[in-house]
Structures are given as C-alpha cells and as structure tokens.
Amino acid sequence: MSTSDPILETLNLTKAFKGFVAVNGVSLKVRRGSIHALIGPNGAGKTTIFNLLTKFLPPSSGAIYFNGVDITGERPAQTARRGIVRSFQISAVFPHMTVLENVRVALQRKRGDSFHFWKPESTLVQLNERAMQLLDEVGLAAFAESLTVELPYGRKRALELATTLAMDPELMLLDEPTQGMGHEDVHRVTEMIRKVAANRTILMVEHNMSVVSSIADVITVMQRGSILAEGPYAKVSADPQVIEAYMGTGVSTALQGAH
Template sequence: MTRNDFILETKQLTREFKGFIAVDGVNLQIKRGSIHALIGPNGAGKTTVFNLLTKFLPVSSGQIIYNGQDITALKAAEVARMGMVRSFQISAVFPHLSVLENVRIGLQRKLGTSFHFWKPESSLNTLNEQAMHLLEQVDLASFAQTETVQLPYGRKRALEIATTLALDPELMLLDEPTQGMGHEDVSRVVDLIRKVSANRTVLMVEHNMNVIADLSDTITVLARGSVLAEGPYAQVSKDPRVLEAYVGTVEEAA
C-alpha cells in the first residue's frame, strides 16, 4: 500500500495541557474511500484528536498530513476549504430558517458568498435545485419548507450531514453521529452514512458498538491518549487489551 492510498495521516500527534498529555504520539493512517472509526473509553482522547485534526486545537508536536500535504500549521477554515470537514462545523445553526435555507447557506459558504446580504434573495434561488438534491440524499426533501426548530432530533442530525455535504467534502469527520438517538433514528442515520460515504472518506467517533460493527472498515482504539489497537471489528472486538480497557472503565465507574 502506497502513501497515496491514505487520505489522512498523523505522525506522533501529541497534545499537552499544562503537563497533562491528552494525546500521546498518535499515528493514524486513514485509507482513502474507507469508513474509519475512532473509539475508546471516556477520557481516551478521541475528541481531542478530532479537535487537532480539524484545527480547533493547536498541535503540541507531531504532524498531520492530508492528501500528501502537511497541514499541521493551517487554520480550521483553510483545512475545511481543502475538503476535510467536520459535521458540526457547518451544522444548521439557524433554527428559525427552513431546512432548505440552512442547506442553501452551506452551499453559499462553498461558493464564498455567505455574507453577501445585499444581494436580492432571488439570486439565491439558483442554489435551490442543488439544495433540494442534497435534501433528497438525506431523505429530507419532504421537510424542505419546515422550520428547522420543528425537526425531530434524528432529522436534525441528518440536516447537519446535508449541510456538511454542501461543502462537497472529500473527507467527512462525524463526531458521535448517533448520540442520543432512539433505535429507529440510529438505523436511519447508519443507512445515511453508508449512502453518503460513496466516493468519499469518513472518519467518525462513535460509542454505539453496533453502529461501529455495521459501518466501519477499520477501527482505531484509543486509551489514555495512545493507540491501543487497530484493525477490523472482528479483530479489535476480541483483543484482550481492548476488553480490559473497557471493562476497567466500567469497574472504576461502579
């Protein structure tokens, strides 16, 4: 396997907070076109890794390589423009706009016209067809004119994915996409992630192991800020070190 097969790599990625090492020398290789899951017990460093990758936190040491380019020193907006987008970065933050309008704003950001408020609204209608196409992809076309605040929780997460897709990401990072959902919503979002992962790469943090088993090509397990294990679900789920990390967490919490 060559370097070109990996869309994202980290080399000895480290983040320290006043003497506490939250992420400790993490090496990741995310294969292009795959669904890669990042899991681990609470406090393992998953969210911190996500924050480092998407430039919400600066790296203490190490490198982040995206499509062969060192992006370690770049800013969040620069990384997003390169095609690496985290779902909540451009989620539906306008609860009193319609579902369609929220996706249209995402498309405006892609075009760099987000803040051209002086343009007549009619000029935005050219984006409506694209927005409706995205809503169809996430099964929200029938909710296009619904005020976003009225959407059920699971549908709001689908809208977040639609607004992410509006930026046409090559690598999509999903942070707990099924958190807080009932079984029906989880099944819908799993199907949605599988659908939108066609022709792109997905890196996700997720706690629901059924979702992980169903979707993931590769799983990286973090514990205490370091990589504990990596591989397909069938391998990782039987790894004694992984079982100990999770069981140990349960025992400590008991």
C-alpha cells in the first residue's frame, strides 16, 4: 500500500445517545504516515470518535475501514490486535513498579503472556533490551530503575507513550497527550510525538494549538458532532467558519497566534 492510501477511513459515522447525536455523519480519512489532529470545543464529538474507533462504543450507523478492511463490527480486542492502540487521557501505568517493569508488562501483553507474573525473572530478561530501546525512544532510559510513582507528571506521560509503543501500534490514538502539562513538558512531549511518528500514523485529540500547529500534517475541526473544516494548519486557522465557531472561547486568538 502506498502512503497516499488512507490507513483509516470512516464513512458517515454516526453515534446517537437517546436523541442526542454526539457524532453526526463523520467521513474521515487518515493518511498513512501522517500526524492527524482532531480539534474542537468540548462536546464536539472528538472523544466519542475515539471510542467508536477503538470499539468501546458501537456506531448507530456508518462504517470504519482500517487498511481497506471493514472493521465496524469487530470487538475491541480484535481491533487492538490489528494495530490500533489508544493512549488514554489518564496516565495508565502501574505506580509502584519501576519504569522498566511497566514497559516490560506492556511487552508481555503484546506477546500474550501478560498475566504470567510468576514466571522466573530470567525469562523476562530477554524483554529488557527491547524495553530499554523504547525508554530511550521517549527519553526515559535514565529513569529505568525509578519507581513510576516518583516520576514528575510529564515523565509519566512519556512512560505511557512508551507502554503504548510496546504494543507495536500501526495507528496510535493519542487522547490529549499534553493535558495538564507545564510549558517545558509540553515541548518535550511534542518533540517525542514528532520522533515516534517517524514510521507510524498518529491520530490525536489535542486542545493546545501551539502543539497542533507545530506537528500536525492535517487538522480536522469538529463542531457539534460534525466536521466543520479540514486541512493543514494555515488553511483551517484562516477559515472564517472556524474562527466564528471558536469566538468567545479564547481559542480563536490561540488559532491565530499559535505560530
């Protein structure tokens, strides 16, 4: 498949909850090898789309295709095995394990023996080399023996990214990767995402416009469950509809001033 093929495509994806339409006829194409950002005010439907893509919610109608295969009716585990892996908003790591142990558990899960905690230490050593490579990729090699609970917030998010990478995703869904971070951590995590995206596809929900403007190849702007605008940052930030939709939220200024 060429990079021009969409790795992920939705056709008229819709999700209604008792009369409230959270996602309304969304047709999305995510290009292989790209960083694609979903932005929009709270309640725009971004997280619901993530829940539909990972099968935590069934769609009311519409279809989802991954690598050209219709995966609409699949269960969450089937979809994850295909290589669609989501990193959650809340840090999903074991606080009282070391950083290295957390990545090793994720590698075991990928191998299918995650619950064999009684296995002798010697059988796990073979996973250490790969775990250290992943920690190096997210700038955490020096923290390998640290207890996760002792890590500052931004480093915990980096560890979460490493555990997501351990699942060997073809498509990474990042849900608010820089939420709650200070400026220094935001910059570090942004650069990390840019680095790990080198041979992967990333679909991200992100509120921070400076992050989106600096790394996203394509931006889809959502409003009330529908796509309002789509394209590179320069195009969407100048779109009158986008500016109007964000008026009064403070984001219109951010859209204009992010670069």
